[in-house]
Amino acid sequence: MNFTHDTPAQRVLFGHGRAGAHLADEVTRLGATRVMVIATHPHPEVTGTIPVALHHSDVAPHVPVDVAERARTVARDNDIDLLVCIGGGSTTGLAKAVALTSGLPIVAVPTTYAGSEATDVWGLTESGRKTTGVDRRVLPTSIVYDSALTIGLPVQLSVASGLNALAHCVDSMWGPRADPINASTAAAGIRALSAGLPAVVVDAADRAGRDEMLLGAYLSAAAFASAGSGLHHKICHVLGGAYDLPHAQTHAVILPHVLAFNAPAAPDAARMIATALGSESADDGLARLRERVDAPTALLPYGFELSMVPDAVERILPVVPESNPRPVTESDLTTILTAACTGDAPIAHPVEGRR
Numbered sequence: 600m601n602f603t604h605d606t607p608a609q610r611v612l613f614g615h616g617r618a619g620a621h622l623a624d625e626v627t628r629l630g631a632t633r634v635m636v637i638a639t640h641p642h643p644e645v646t647g648t649i650p651v652a653l654h655h656s657d658v659a660p661h662v663p664v665d666v667a668e669r670a671r672t673v674a675r676d677n678d679i680d681l682l683v684c685i686g687g688g689s690t691t692g693l694a695k696a697v698a699l700t701s702g703l704p705i706v707a708v709p710t711t712y713a714g715s716e717a718t719d720v721w722g723l724t725e726s727g728r729k730t731t732g733v734d735r736r737v738l739p740t741s742i743v744y745d746s747a748l749t750i751g752l753p754v755q756l757s758v759a760s761g762l763n764a765l766a767h768c769v770d771s772m773w774g775p776r777a778d779p780i781n782a783s784t785a786a787a788g789i790r791a792l793s794a795g796l797p798a799v800v801v802d803a804a805d806r807a808g809r810d811e812m813l814l815g816a817y818l819s820a821a822a823f824a825s826a827g828s829g830l831h832h833k834i835c836h837v838l839g840g841a842y843d844l845p846h847a848q849t850h851a852v853i854l855p856h857v858l859a860f861n862a863p864a865a866p867d868a869a870r871m872i873a874t875a876l877g878s879e880s881a882d883d884g885l886a887r888l889r890e891r892v893d894a895p896t897a898l899l900p901y902g903f904e905l906s907m908v909p910d911a912v913e914r915i916l917p918v919v920p921e922s923n924p925r926p927v928t929e930s931d932l933t934t935i936l937t938a939a940c941t942g943d944a945p946i947a948h949p950v951e952g953r954r
């Protein structure tokens with residue numbers, strides 16, 4: 600073993616129904632007196648006892664630059680000393696955009712499984728083009744996880760978002776900075792998510808299942824932030840940006856295709872994924888889980904058409920990570936995207952010389 604591993608410093612506070620108390624503790628600990636709460640709708644049960652100077656609900660998917668600029672301006676005009684974001688990845692993303700230029704600390708209260716709260720990655724969109732970057736200023740100081748806030752996340756969205764988290768775990772296995780520490784974190788994330796997902800599908804109010812999902816979301820994002828974007832994330836980033844596809848659903852559809860492609864060339868990773876899924880093979884384990892939770896299978900219903908495949912392939916080829924366990928050709932990407940578009944089963948890609 601030979602690696603260098605960074606672990607970002609964050610405090611994680613976890614507890615069902617405890618968001619209000621945990622947030623109040625963090626606000627006191629950080630000495631904040633003028634809090635900007637970023638959330639699409641009010642959460643009095645969470646923010647009732649903290650010194651809120653401003654409620655900001657002007658949130659939009661993928662953080663358009665004008666939305667970011669408005670939030671930065673009101674933060675400045677109101678002498679804000681702490682950002683609290685309550686919501687999914689879009690809401691966390693807006694808090695990050697403000698932190699990026701102001702250096703203000705963030706306490707994140709996530710309500711989906713996107714995992715942005717545990718990464719130092721920011722994203723902004725201008726004229727349909729998404730720019731991302733890495734900056735320690737955008738990493739939230741603290742994360743407050745409360746599964747009571749996720750009970751209302753519709754089951755279909757929970758499934759897509761949970762598979763988005765699972766994709767962070769799987770892609771971490773061959774990301775550019777993959778190492779034994781983030782691989783172990785990713786495997787723990789897969790175990791938590793594969794326990795939580797079916798429970799939430801059976802009963803959206805299943806508290807233990809919702810807890811497992813939030814734990815899995817954190818582990819997945821911690822692994823992904825450390826390992827970096829692998830092939831799966833590069834593909835999804837291009838598809839989301841170029842064709843305006845929904846984030847979580849795109850991840851959910853693409854994942855089995857990238858796994859089927861990479862697993863034969865990454866036997867150690869495939870074994871870890873399989874074990875974490877409680878299955879003989881990584882592909883079968885994922886297929887069974889996806890079947891149990893009725894996962895989305897095709898991109899066509901979200902607006903990605905077969906005629907777009909060649910253009911997508913052209914955009915993805917130059918950003919294929921060097922760390923990928925096998926070379927990726929134009930024909931490989933065409934096969935992957937065609938099957939993902941129409942909802943065909945993932946196609947096996949044997950590696951020469953290996954069974």
Ligand code: NAD
Binds near residue numbers: 662713720721
């Ligand atoms: P989202 O934040 O857009 O939320 C999706 C929908 O779910 C919204 O309509 C939202 O209002 C609703 N919602 C959220 N929580 C809910 C709840 N508990 N109950 C009911 N409805 C709820 O989507 P997302 O998938 O959470 O995040 C996607 C965005 O996050 C993308 O822009 C993506 O690029 C970004 N992201 C960034 C990172 C990062 O590291 N920077 C990581 C993952 C995702």
